[in-house]
Amino acid sequence: MRWAYALNQWNVRMDVFVRHEDQQRALKTVSACGFDHVELAAGTGRWDNLGRPETILLNHGSPAGFLEFLRGCAIRGVSSxxxxxxxxxxxxxxxxxxxxxxxxxxxxxxxxxxxxxxxAAIGATTLVVRPAGSAWMSPPVDDEALKRIGDLWNRVGELGVDVALHYDCLGAVHTEAQLESLLAATDVGLALDTAELTIGGIDPVAFYRRHHDRVTHVHLKDTRYADTGQEYLMPGAETTMLRGGGGRRIERWFHELGTEGGLVDVKGFVNALREHDHPGWVVVESDHGGNPAELAMLNSWFLQHELGWERHGNR
Structure with a gap:
């Protein structure tokens, strides 16, 4: 398996992850924790200057210039x-x-x-996509809607990049049956997010074992909570639920690996990946879960001491 770390947890506000020195500090932290590839997240504008290809190239001159910037921080490349x-x-x-x-x-x-x-220009392999919008913003998706959504992602997959559909606990493709119908309507991959599935009421280990042949990408993180009250349907759930705590006033939904009271069977899940010789990237992330450097170190410790992970990309 190939391991990477997501940079999204550093980009908590538009003004805190803009300067190159701030980005270098994050990249060097990731490298010191044993990861040599990173996952980027799309965004918009000059304030989010790692979020758009044209903005990245404007800042670094060329794909080679961007890779040189990463390698100056002991990061070999971008996973996704x-x-x-x-x-x-x-x-x-x-x-x-x-x-x-x-x-x-x-x-x-x-x-x-x-x-x-x-x-393609920077040697990354995977475009991880949100397959549908938030459930609270749209009517429930039926089989016809899922087929239309699947047709779109098949077209994107024809562009020459590996597309991986990312399950989102707020998404309109929400239930296990809907997710399986979407997979049946597509020939692209699935990005399995352990915490998002758990929050949405889907067991990531059991789901992976049933659909391992479709899983091409993994987001590995933990959670202490499941959405047992359909809080994902609250208006503005991105804020009212994930950042506002929803009806239970939950401080944060996403946690580091090995968190006390975590609902994700991280060891069981990674063992299942190893059993099936998972060919894609495993991206560790915390997704605005707290202090990003602290969480990166905690995640690295857990991988090394609890899962037998060896630093810098080894299985």
Whole structure:
């Protein structure tokens, strides 16, 4: 298995992860914790200057210049990039698009092309995508809607990049049955997120064992909570639930590996990956779970001391 670390936990506000020295500090922390590849997350604007291919190239001159910047921090490269096509961005006139709307599909495919080209240019393998918008913003998806969504992601997969559909605990593709129907409608991969599945009421170990042949990418993190009250349907769930605590006033939903009271069977899950010789990346992340450097060190400790992980990409 190939291991990487997600940079999203450092980018908590638009003004805290902009300067190159701040990014270098994060990259060097990741390297010191034993990881030599990172996952980027798409964004918008000059304040999010690791979030758009054109902005990255403007800052670093070329794909080679960006890789040189990473290697100056002892990071060998980029594993993957996360992209949500439903997020309005400045670069595209703040257009709101839905993967369930066929009228938006051509524009979404065009939007994906710069990401596919950039990932190929820097030697990254995977475009991790949010397959559908938030459940609270749209009517329930039926089989026809899932087929339309699947048709779109098959088209994006034809751009020459490995596409991995990322399950989101707030997403309109929410239940296990809906997720399985979406997989049946596509020929792209699945990005299995252990904490997001658990929050959504799906056992990640059992799901992986049933669908290991479709899992091409992993986000590995823990949680202490499951959404037992359909809080994902609250208006503005991105804030009211994930950052506001929802009805239970939960301080944070995502936790480091080995957290006390964690619901994810991390050891069992990683053992299952090893049993099936998982071919893709395993990206460790904490996703705005607390102090990013502290969480990176805690995650690294758990991997080394509890899972027998050897630093710098080994199994």
């Amino acid at each position: 990039m996360f992209w949500d096509p439903g997020q309005p961005v400045e670069e595209e006139g703040w257009a709101f698009r839905s993967t369930a709307n066929p009228a938006d599909h051509d524009a979404i495919v065009e939007s994906a092309k710069p990401f596919a080209d950039f990932l």
